[in-house]
Amino acid sequence: MPRTRATAVAVVDLTNCDRCGLCLPLCPPEAIHLDLSDLVVEAETCTGCRKCIAPCPVGALAMVPAA
Amino acid sequence: MRDLDVLVVGAGPAGSVAAWEAKHASPELDVLLIERDRAVGAPVRCAEGVGDAGLREFADPGGAPWVARKITQVIFIAPDDTEVRVAQRDVGWILDRTRFDAYLAALAVAEGVDLQVGVEATGMQRGPGGRWHVRLRGAGAEETVGARVVIGADGVEAMVGRWAGLDTRVPARDMESCAQYVVQGIDVDPDAIYIQWGDRVAPGGYAWVFPKGVGVANVGLGLVALKSDGRNARQYLNEWIARRYPRAARTGYTVGGVIVHTTIRKTYADGVLLAGDAAHMINPLSGGGIVNAMKAGRLAGCTAAAAIRERDTSERRLASYHSTWMKLLGDDHLKYYRIKQALEALSDDFFNGLARTVNKIPQEKRTLGRIFAHALVKHPQLIPVAARFFL
Numbered sequence: 001m002p003r004t005r006a007t008a009v010a011v012v013d014l015t016n017c018d019r020c021g022l023c024l025p026l027c028p029p030e031a032i033h034l035d036l037s038d039l040v041v042e043a044e045t046c047t048g049c050r051k052c053i054a055p056c057p058v059g060a061l062a063m064v065p066a067a
Numbered sequence: 068m069r070d071l072d073v074l075v076v077g078a079g080p081a082g083s084v085a086a087w088e089a090k091h092a093s094p095e096l097d098v099l100l101i102e103r104d105r106a107v108g109a110p111v112r113c114a115e116g117v118g119d120a121g122l123r124e125f126a127d128p129g130g131a132p133w134v135a136r137k138i139t140q141v142i143f144i145a146p147d148d149t150e151v152r153v154a155q156r157d158v159g160w161i162l163d164r165t166r167f168d169a170y171l172a173a174l175a176v177a178e179g180v181d182l183q184v185g186v187e188a189t190g191m192q193r194g195p196g197g198r199w200h201v202r203l204r205g206a207g208a209e210e211t212v213g214a215r216v217v218i219g220a221d222g223v224e225a226m227v228g229r230w231a232g233l234d235t236r237v238p239a240r241d242m243e244s245c246a247q248y249v250v251q252g253i254d255v256d257p258d259a260i261y262i263q264w265g266d267r268v269a270p271g272g273y274a275w276v277f278p279k280g281v282g283v284a285n286v287g288l289g290l291v292a293l294k295s296d297g298r299n300a301r302q303y304l305n306e307w308i309a310r311r312y313p314r315a316a317r318t319g320y321t322v323g324g325v326i327v328h329t330t331i332r333k334t335y336a337d338g339v340l341l342a343g344d345a346a347h348m349i350n351p352l353s354g355g356g357i358v359n360a361m362k363a364g365r366l367a368g369c370t371a372a373a374a375i376r377e378r379d380t381s382e383r384r385l386a387s388y389h390s391t392w393m394k395l396l397g398d399d400h401l402k403y404y405r406i407k408q409a410l411e412a413l414s415d416d417f418f419n420g421l422a423r424t425v426n427k428i429p430q431e432k433r434t435l436g437r438i439f440a441h442a443l444v445k446h447p448q449l450i451p452v453a454a455r456f457f458l
Contacts, residue, residue, distance in 0.1 A: 020112060021224040022244065022324025025237040030229060036187070036204070037103065054292035057244045057300035057322035 006048030008063040012039045016060040023052040023061060043067065071097045073371050074201055074214035076188045076227050078102035081343030081360035081367075082220030083171035084125065086180040088368025089218075093376060098180045099212070100172070101203065103187035108168030112323035113357070114247060114285050116260060116277050118159045121358030125365075126170070133166035135279040139258050145422035146265025146415035154434045158260070161277050161285070162357070171361075191217065191230045197380060199338050215380050216371040218340050220364060223324045225345040231336040235345065239293050241328035243272045243354060246300040247287025249279070249319035253312050257281045263307075265415050270294035272327075272354075274307050286312065289325055289354060327351040329404050330397040335385040340367040348396070352403040359396060366391055413446065421445060 010032075017039050024032050031045035032052065041052075043066065053061050072093075075086045078100050086100040104110070115135065119128075128134045138158045143151040176182050186205030194200040198213045219227025225235035253276070255261060261276040268274050271291025278284040288304050295303070300322065308315060326347045334346045342348065343360030350359065370388040374380045424445070425438045 018322045020321075020323040021222060022242065022322075024224045024226075025235055025324075025326070026239055026242060028236065030236075033226065034224060035189075051239050054295065054297075054299070055239060055242055055244045055324070057246045057324075059299045059301075 006046060006066050008048045009043045009046040009066045010041045010048070010050070010052055010061050011043075011064050012041055013060045013062065014038060016058050018058060018060070020057070023056060026051050026055060068200075068211055068213055069099075070198075070213040071099050072214070072375055073098045073216050073218065073368075074188075074199075074212060075100045075218045075220055076201075077220035077222060077343075077345070078107045078172050078182065078184070079168060079220060079222060079343060079360065080171060080357050081345070081348075081364040082218065083107075083168065083175045084361045084364030085218045085220060085340075085342055085368040085371070086182075087171070087175040087178050088365050089372045090175065090178045090180050090368075092369055092372035094179060096372060096375060098175075099214075100175055100180050100182045101186040101188065101205075102172075102182070102184045105185045106165075106169075107172045107182075107184060108165040110321060111164045112321050113164050114275055114277050114287055115162045115164050115279070116159060116275075116355070117162055117357045118355070119157050121362075122160060124358070125361050128160050131170075133163050133170050134160050135163045136161040136257065138260050138278075140256060140260070142256070142259050142261045143422070144261060144263035145419045146263075146268065147419045147422075148263075149419060149422040149426070151422050151425055151438070152259075152430050152433065153438070154431055161260075161279055163279070188221075188227065191227070193337070197338060214338070215375050216338050216340065216385075218342060218364075218367050218371060219345045220342045220360070220367075222344045223326060225341065227339065228331070228341045228345055231339040233331065233333055233336055233339070233341065235331055235341070235347070237326050237328055237347070240271075240291060241326060241351070242291070243289035243325040243327050244292050244300040244322075245272075245287060245289040245325055246304045246322045247285055247320070248304070248308065248317040250284050250286045250308070250312065250315040251318050252282055253284050253286070253315045254282070255284060264418070266294075267415075268307055269303060270296075271411065274304070286315070287321075325349060325354045325356070327354055327404075327407065329400045330393065334389045334392065335382060337382045338380045338385075340371060340385060340388050342367040348392070348400070350403055351400055352407050362395060363392060366395070417446065 228235040272289035274288035342363040
C-alpha cells in the first residue's frame, strides 16, 4: 500500500457508528470497509478528501491529523 | 472446498428472491444464501413502505403476518406545514420488514436453498475453470467456497461488486443520509403516509411518517449532506419530531444510506451479477427500493440458472441481465432522476404556493396528475421534463 500524503485522515468512533455502511460507496479510494460488522478506515489508503464526514447520519466520522 | 453453483450474498429481498428463483428454475443447482447479520431482516434499515401492485407480483399482502398496515391515503406537507391530502385510493402497505425478509428467506429454503445466517463474505478471487473462490467467515470459522455465479445482493456496501472490479461508488450529491425512529403515542391518521419536504426539514430529501398501527409509526427523514447546514440527519430529525410530535415516545432508532442515483453502468462481470441497492436499483425520486430489489433478484436468479444450464457464465452471457433490467425499470429510473433534478431547482416558496392552489381542488379530484398539471402551469420550465417523462 502506498503511504498517503494526506495531512488528515478519517477515523470512526465505533461507540457512535451504527454500521449502516452508508460511507463505503462514498469513499473514492475505497478505504472504508466493514470487518466483522465493525467499520474500518484504512489510514494508509484514506486521501483525506472528507467526502464521508458530513453524510454520516450520526456524525461518527471525523478527521484527525495523519500519523 | 465446497463447490456451489450459485452463491447469493445478502438475504434481503433481492438475495432471497434471487436464490429462490435460481433454485426454482433449476432444482439440481446447489444454491447457498448467506446473511452477515445474525437474523434475516434485522436490524431494519428501512421506512418499510411498498406499493400495492409491485408487492403483489411476489406475495399476497391480504392478512399476511408480515404486513403492518394498509395505506389508502397520501398527505403531502409543504415546507410551511400546509397539508395536501391526495385523492384516496389503494396506495400500498407498510411492511414489517423483519417478518417480511424472513418470509422471503423461508420461501427460498422451502425451495431447497441452503441459508446460513451470521456468515459474511470477506473477499473473492477468480479460480480455475472460471469459478469464483469466495472466503466466508462466521461462527469463529473460516472457509473458502467455489461458485459458478456469485449474486451480490449486499446492499449499499456493495462489496461483491467492488471485488469483481465493478464501480459501485456514489457521488455525495446522490446519497441520502437517513435517520428514523419508531415512535409511539403519535396522533396521525393511521391509514395515511405523510411526506414533508423543505430546506429546513430535510434539504435535498424529505421527512416521512409511515404508520405501523394506530399511534405507532416509522418517523424519519433523508437529506443530502452537501445541502445541510452542518447538522447530521439525526439532528435534523430530532428537531422535526420535537416541533411536530413533541409528546411522541421514541422507542427505536435506525440510520442508513439511500442511493438516489441511477443503476450502475455495469451490473455484471464474469460469473457475477449485482441486484438491488448494491447496483443502485432504487427509484431516485421516492427512494423506494424493495420491489425494485425483488424484480432484480428474480432476473438475476433466472439469468444465473440459465447461464449455468448453458455452461457459459461469462460476462458476455450475463450481459442480458443488465439490458433486461434497464428495459424493465432502469430506464425509468433515468427519467425519475431528471425529474428529481428539476424539482431540486424549485424553492420552498413554490411548493407553499402550489399546496395552497391545489387545496382548492375538491379532495376526491385531487389526484397526483392534477397536482402535477398545476405545477406545470405555474412553472413552465418543468414542461420539457414532463415531456421527457411521458415520452
